[in-house]
Amino acid sequence: MDDLVLHKLAISGPTLASMIQRLSSSPADVDGLLFGHITRIAPSTLPDDAAQTSPDSHLVATISGFLCFPSLLSFYDSLGRLSSTTHLNHKPLIGWFSSRRKTPLRPSMREFSVTHSLSSTPNLSLPIQDSDSNSLFAPSIFLLFTTPLTDQIIQTNQYRAFHFQASRPCFNPLSIDVVNIGPAFRGHYGSFSPASALPFLNCELRSLTPMTVDRNEETLIGIKQTEKDQSLLDTCAEGMQVGRLSRLIGPEAISYTSGLEDLYEKMLLKTESLVRLVEASSAKVVEQENHNRKLRYKVARSVGVE
């Protein structure tokens, strides 16, 4: 298996910041998964540099999201073997990260083992975007966060990225590009694409006479189809009737703009209610985590066998 060489790792400023915030507010060591994609970018070279050998296009890994587990040994066991790959089947998995305070900035024995397992599990690889070949990228990125060994008055977070090379096996250091909005951002605009899109809805362009509309609503299949379409629409908008969508096309689309604005408004409403849901469930998760921690304290304080 030929080794893919990663040129660098790109992560957006807000993602890195929220990762660091999550790590430094946790009471103990944490780890988690990294999601993103791999793209092949052609480096810009002047075409009349004929003397140079044509460089390979660069592979760049981009982190677009992360999932932080509140406990150790979450998706792996003490030997670094993956506990079950079923819940790891989120396609954009490109690696994992680990955070441990007051330790050296080098991968540990278990971290090596976990990365090895992660990158050699066959069904976790993802395809490379903008690539001609069908090569797959196994999740082999490891991001390590530590804090300095001595107490500091200024809070310092250190981080280093590695790309695991399964053939040797070893960790290769990987340079990190923190992408922030600014003049240089333009080139990265395309690499941060949204993860959820508007669902496909059945759309038939017919002349909409009052007669045709009634006929559609009468048949049972028609009603069921409408219900299905409505529930699909409800996943991304709140309070929007499916029937109104049909007015955005065809001869009724005179008030297209206001109709579209209405749709967006309803989508924002949906986002807001989702946010509230997440808030409520986060509070429940925190409560459960606190409860678990109290139980662990009890275990830790119990005296060992002497």
Add this chain to the structure above:
Amino acid sequence: MSFDGFPPFISAQLHYLVNHFPERIKVEQVLSGGKTYAGGLDRFTLLIPYCLDYIKWDIIYNAEFPLAPPDVIFGPEDEDFHPLHMTGSVGEGDLKFQNILSDWNHKDPTRLLALIQELRDRYVAYQKKRVGEVDDDRLKFEISTICSREGIEMQISSGAEKPEEVKFAVPLMDMNINKMVHGCPWRHPQKIYLQVIYPVGKKYASTPSPPRLKLMSTTELRALFSIEDVKLPSWLDGMCMAEYLPHLEESLQKQVVEAVSLIDIRRRFIESLAPLFGRPLEADPVFCRKATFLASSGSFVFLVHLLISTQFPKQQPALMLQSSQHISPQGIPKKSPLLSEYPWSPRWETSQMAERIFDFLADESLNFKRFCSESQPQH
């Protein structure tokens, strides 16, 4: 060594490790990985003796997750050491090692010791493999002839400025020195090692330079036998370890046996002081290196400390007087400097040695008394 601040499950395992590891292991840089110190200290660095030096491994426990086994971070120059993925060598040892981690019982204090020992054994195998890969004919020959000896450890060291070197730690002599000493207080078996450092030969060098040799021993052996007094036989050109070691071992063996016999000579000497000085206040009964007597010169009462070296009777004992009536401003009793220049001959009978020391001290004590009273502040 007390381990305050550790949660009980960590301190039990750390205590056991330090007390039961075959050699002296040190613990430093104890830190807490929690956001606050409330959870307790849960990470530290172990200095594990290897190849007559120490290797530093960071042990990472988690006070928040007591059921999980600790993780280990190895030294920066051991990037290729992966004990969980060692190919070839270890065999059934693999299952045992994996079981230590997968069946981790945090309540069992012996677990950390088992883990560290397994890791260390694998480290020995890893260094052996690395040294075997060095492209140097002389080294390859040495390894093939020497490796049948038990207990050899080797290490490659290379740095940016220094040339690559291979260090061997060869344990010498199979003898159990602890058993030879009557009433031996040593907790660990004492051993003598030869450290051999080979520079890795460059291809264009005509003759390989001889290795650097150094004798080293466990620290407690110094009470019996000092390796600094041993003169190493010279390394002839073209020699190899298989030739050099037997001579060295034979000579060392003789010296150790002689050192043990010297204990009795020292004991008899101390006993010979008793008729003149009275029974000693304190004396080292095992190695007979020290004795303290109470003496008086008129109304001046003082202590006489005798420090007897391993070279006795060739080297005379060093004497030190300590006043029982004068104290320095810091609250320490006044002492004389070490007196080692006085009439002496190793060929005297022990009774004569005792008499001569007695006579010398009879005079010297007057000087000491004057010294003490002169430097006493007048009220």
